[in-house]
Amino acid sequence: MTQRLADSHAAIERLLDAAKALPKPAAFMEICGTHTVAAFRCGLHSLMPANVKLVSGPGCPVCVTSQGDIDMLIELAQRPGVTLCTYGDMLRVTGAKGSLEEARSGGADVRVIYCSLDAVKLAAAEPKRNVVFAAVGFETTTPATAVAVLEAERLGLTNFTALVSHKRILPAMRALLDSKQVNVDGFMCPGHVSAITGYATFATIVRRYKLPCVVAGFEDVQIAAALAKLVELARDRKASLENLYPQVVSRWGNRRAQNLMRRVFRPVDARWRGLGMIPDSGLAFRSRFSRFDAQSRYKITPIDSPEPPGCRCGDVITARCTPAECKLFAIACTPVRPIGPCMVSSEGTCQAWFKYKRQGKSIAASEDAVATPSQEARL
Amino acid sequence: MCLAVPAQVKSCDGNNAVVDLHGNRVRVSTVLVPEVKEGDWVLVHAGFAIQQLSAEDLKETWAVLDDLEKKGGGL
Amino acid sequence: MSNAMQEQPGTPPSAYRIDKSRHIVLAHGGGGQLTDELIAHTLLPRLGNESLGELLDSSIVPGSAGRVALTIDSYVVRPLSFPGGDIGRLAVSGTVNDLAVCGAEPMGLALSLILAEGLERKVLESVIDSVRATADEAGVKVITGDTKVVGRGQADGVYITTAGVGSVNGKTRLHPDQIRPGDVVIVSGSIADHGLAVMLAREMPEVQSVLWSDVAPLNRMIARLLEKVNGVVFMRDPTRGGLACVVADIATRTGLHVVLEELRILVRPETQHAADMLGLDPLEVANEGKVVVVTRPEAAEAAIAALKEDAHGQDARIIGRIEPERDGLCELHTVIGGRRILQKPYGEQLPRIC
Numbered sequence: 001m002t003q004r005l006a007d008s009h010a011a012i013e014r015l016l017d018a019a020k021a022l023p024k025p026a027a028f029m030e031i032c033g034t035h036t037v038a039a040f041r042c043g044l045h046s047l048m049p050a051n052v053k054l055v056s057g058p059g060c061p062v063c064v065t066s067q068g069d070i071d072m073l074i075e076l077a078q079r080p081g082v083t084l085c086t087y088g089d090m091l092r093v094t095g096a097k098g099s100l101e102e103a104r105s106g107g108a109d110v111r112v113i114y115c116s117l118d119a120v121k122l123a124a125a126e127p128k129r130n131v132v133f134a135a136v137g138f139e140t141t142t143p144a145t146a147v148a149v150l151e152a153e154r155l156g157l158t159n160f161t162a163l164v165s166h167k168r169i170l171p172a173m174r175a176l177l178d179s180k181q182v183n184v185d186g187f188m189c190p191g192h193v194s195a196i197t198g199y200a201t202f203a204t205i206v207r208r209y210k211l212p213c214v215v216a217g218f219e220d221v222q223i224a225a226a227l228a229k230l231v232e233l234a235r236d237r238k239a240s241l242e243n244l245y246p247q248v249v250s251r252w253g254n255r256r257a258q259n260l261m262r263r264v265f266r267p268v269d270a271r272w273r274g275l276g277m278i279p280d281s282g283l284a285f286r287s288r289f290s291r292f293d294a295q296s297r298y299k300i301t302p303i304d305s306p307e308p309p310g311c312r313c314g315d316v317i318t319a320r321c322t323p324a325e326c327k328l329f330a331i332a333c334t335p336v337r338p339i340g341p342c343m344v345s346s347e348g349t350c351q352a353w354f355k356y357k358r359q360g361k362s363i364a365a366s367e368d369a370v371a372t373p374s375q376e377a378r379l
Numbered sequence: 380m381c382l383a384v385p386a387q388v389k390s391c392d393g394n395n396a397v398v399d400l401h402g403n404r405v406r407v408s409t410v411l412v413p414e415v416k417e418g419d420w421v422l423v424h425a426g427f428a429i430q431q432l433s434a435e436d437l438k439e440t441w442a443v444l445d446d447l448e449k450k451g452g453g454l
Numbered sequence: 455m456s457n458a459m460q461e462q463p464g465t466p467p468s469a470y471r472i473d474k475s476r477h478i479v480l481a482h483g484g485g486g487q488l489t490d491e492l493i494a495h496t497l498l499p500r501l502g503n504e505s506l507g508e509l510l511d512s513s514i515v516p517g518s519a520g521r522v523a524l525t526i527d528s529y530v531v532r533p534l535s536f537p538g539g540d541i542g543r544l545a546v547s548g549t550v551n552d553l554a555v556c557g558a559e560p561m562g563l564a565l566s567l568i569l570a571e572g573l574e575r576k577v578l579e580s581v582i583d584s585v586r587a588t589a590d591e592a593g594v595k596v597i598t599g600d601t602k603v604v605g606r607g608q609a610d611g612v613y614i615t616t617a618g619v620g621s622v623n624g625k626t627r628l629h630p631d632q633i634r635p636g637d638v639v640i641v642s643g644s645i646a647d648h649g650l651a652v653m654l655a656r657e658m659p660e661v662q663s664v665l666w667s668d669v670a671p672l673n674r675m676i677a678r679l680l681e682k683v684n685g686v687v688f689m690r691d692p693t694r695g696g697l698a699c700v701v702a703d704i705a706t707r708t709g710l711h712v713v714l715e716e717l718r719i720l721v722r723p724e725t726q727h728a729a730d731m732l733g734l735d736p737l738e739v740a741n742e743g744k745v746v747v748v749t750r751p752e753a754a755e756a757a758i759a760a761l762k763e764d765a766h767g768q769d770a771r772i773i774g775r776i777e778p779e780r781d782g783l784c785e786l787h788t789v790i791g792g793r794r795i796l797q798k799p800y801g802e803q804l805p806r807i808c
Contacts, residue, residue, distance in 0.1 A: 195422060219441060249430075
């Protein structure tokens with residue numbers, strides 16, 4: 001523990017030191033919800049000097065899943081004979097017709113699983129149920145879906161399908177930068193996505209946009225060290241790619257996982273909450289596996305559902321505004337009664353702000369007012 | 380995104396392995412890291428070992444490994 | 455693997471043959487002969503004492519005319535039995551601890567059982583055995599009770615409601631309004647063990663774990679603390695909502711600023727690992743055998759020593775202090791020297807993977 005303490009203090013020192021020599025204030029983006037939470041949990045923001053900011057990007061899979069996809073999941077869950085398997089993360093996300101949790105209370109067969117293969121096992125054990133797996137997540141999670149589909153194929157299951165909302169992180173980063181609406185001076189890159197893709201994935205960001213990228217682990221010391229490195233690179237005006245998580249991340253990542261993903265899925269354009277349609281940013285089944293596609297099996301198409309009125313989650317996950325700048329934040333939208341997905345997800349930027357960053361009486365007071373009808377009527 | 384925790388492989392059996400950390404033992408799929416063997420360290424995400432870990436510096440990497448030496452787990 | 459996939463242990467599948475000698479049937483709760491049979495054969499032999507044996511409509515507790523503490527709690531847990539305890543141990547410990555943290559010496563418990571039709575009698579027997587063993591550990595008796603049976607599927611195995619009555623020593627007043635700046639926050643040991651042991655058993659039953667619930671009656675430890683130490687001003691057991699809930703509540707109710715030092719809070723490595731697997735924050739996870747104690751600064755050392763005299767207080771430690779700022783917030787000083795606000799959790803924590 002003492003070594004870790006010394007290391008983290010050294011990292012903070014380096015961060016403060018480098019910040020003194022920054023030519024102008026700098027903002028860096030973490031694009032991983034687990035980084036968002038870890039940074040808040042360890043109080044990193046309180047240690048940062050005024051001229052350094054860490055903003056959250058579109059890295060929480062719950063938050064970037066479009067409302068249309070969530071509505072499809074809920075509609076599927078309510079069909080007779082369907083058992084919907086989901087990771088716990090998606091349970092409370094609200095679509096136009098409520099959440100999966102509410103659908104379950106209403107009698108839908110919604111089951112929380114920890115491993116994609118559990119959905120396959122369930123389909124094998126209960127041949128009369130139509131098992132639909134809600135496949136969400138970035139590259140870390142996608143191989144698990146690919147393996148599940150291959151296993152279902154091997155077992156010859158006809159009652160297993162997946163509704164695929166998997167996303168690819170790199171196209172989203174590019175879209176964000178190409179939109180020119182976001183000003184960041186570098187990226188803290190997701191360590192566990194990189195474990196699969198390899199850190200070389202981010203080389204294009206460095207080359208094309210001349211921005212530093214630092215691959216980071218998730219412990220407090222590692223996040224502090226990664227932020228210190230980013231500030232140093234910004235100070236030196238050096239756009240380079242650094243891997244500060246070598247215990248886990250290699251240059252080319254997990255090739256086997258990549259191959260399995262490629263075997264089952266192909267890149268397609270996908271809709272992201274807040275970012276809209278992004279070319280090649282999603283995944284769809286290759287034709288050989290189309291029988292596992294819940295969307296075609298159940299002939300369901302995403303309805304273009306509007307975002308909740310007033311909700312700025314789209315701006316929040318693209319760092320165009322902070323949660324506090326959203327009029328709903330902490331007044332109408334709280335973890336108890338979330339309106340937007342960034343407040344639902346425990347990795348969501350809004351929930352992290354609400355939990356860890358709220359200060360002073362003004363917001364604390366408004367929290368008490370949340371439940372009063374007059375407050376809600378006002379909005 | 381993506382929670383993942385380190386653990387040590389205790390036994391392998393085809394495409395599965397039993398991994399352990401601090402006495403929490405769980406069966407995971409090793410389809411993504413077929414080369415792992417008993418004693419190796421892996422990173423576990425959603426029931427899958429997704430990457431083999433280099434044994435060096437593991438202790439500095441995860442706070443949860445801090446107490447391993449005290450408990451005689453060894454690295 | 456998912457919770458919905460397992461049946462609650464003790465509830466046989468529907469095709470199972472139900473036999474009233476081995477299972478609970480509706481008539482066991484009907485108040486007639488079968489109810490008598492259940493009381494005579496299953497409950498009384500296990501819980502029996504003079505007061506309960508009277509089988510009167512209420513139990514008369516002898517006692518002085520001092521102040522009386524009354525508390526009630528309902529216990530529902532899935533699975534019924536988990537590493538380190540079961541619903542019976544929980545139902546006694548929880549109520550005894552609620553009395554004890556208010557400075558009350560437990561005088562008797564009232565136990566109300568709601569059983570689901572089809573429950574195996576041997577499951578009920580082991581729950582009642584556990585009630586008895588825990589009550590003995592606490593030195594308290596179940597002095598009155600009630601049993602109802604509901605139809606299959608209307609309840610999950612066994613629900614227990616336990617009320618407790620206790621006598622409060624004349625001079626004791628434990629209340630948030632006693633808390634002053636400078637006071638010290640103590641916790642009696644490691645946190646989050648109960649909640650994670652139960653959650654692992656429920657959500658990931660295939661995980662073999664060394665995690666052990668801390669569920670235990672703490673009344674003896676707390677009585678010793680109050681007897682030996684002057685300057686204890688407030689206590690609470692950090693159950694649902696965990697340590698975060700209790701300290702945030704102290705800040706809100708006193709209007710003062712509470713500071714906790716993360717480095718001083720003990721989370722066992724196996725517990726931390728389980729929390730990491732499920733994506734949970736140990737500060738927000740339930741404990742059933744821990745107490746948070748606020749004392750005057752000069753009493754802190756003696757309080758730690760008194761807690762350590764008990765098996766349940768071996769790891770007692772100071773984790774924070776009350777500061778004079780009047781902002782009603784609790785702040786955590788993190789391991790790396792950062793600061794963040796600690797708030798009441800917003801209801802049930804959901805495990806997550808991504």
